[in-house]
Amino acid sequence: xxxKLPIVPTKVPAxxxxxxxxxxxxxxxxxxxxYRYLGELFKCIDTVCAIFHNWKKQxxxxxxxxxxxxxxxxxFYENRLAHINTFNRLLLAKAKDVHETTDNRRLGSILPLxxxxxxxx
Numbered sequence: 248x249x250x251k252l253p254i255v256p257t258k259v260p261a262x263x264x265x266x267x268x269x270x271x272x273x274x275x276x277x278x279x280x281x282y283r284y285l286g287e288l289f290k291c292i293d294t295v296c297a298i299f300h301n302w303k304k305q306x307x308x309x310x311x312x313x314x315x316x317x318x319x320x321x322x323f324y325e326n327r328l329a330h331i332n333t334f335n336r337l338l339l340a341k342a343k344d345v346h347e348t349t350d351n352r353r354l355g356s357i358l359p360l361x362x363x364x365x366x367x368x
Contacts, residue, residue, distance in 0.1 A: 291318040
């Protein structure tokens with residue numbers, strides 16, 4: 248009777264074993280630079296507006312511009328604010344449509360966020 252050879256598992260290459268670490272969280276398409284830029288600016292504007300709101304200060308573009316430029320480390324102009332405002336109006340319209348046609352508990356938090364972001368402009 249021939250001796251049984253032990254089964255040796257084949258070793259998977261490291262690039263395959265650790266591929267999940269290199270992948271991003273969700274597979275999605277990359278946004279264009281101008282949209283990523285607007286997204287970063289919106290986050291900075293939202294943060295600065297929240298701070299001003301907590302200090303009970305009136306939010307004007309003159310006060311907003313230097314604070315956003317310091318936070319984003321990028322130039323901030325009125326036309327970028329207009330672009331963000333346009334996207335927010337589209338987002339608000341879409342959120343209202345979705346909110347009316349789906350469960351209120353699941354998407355109830357979208358509308359207050361959209362409404363508060365429109366008030367800054």
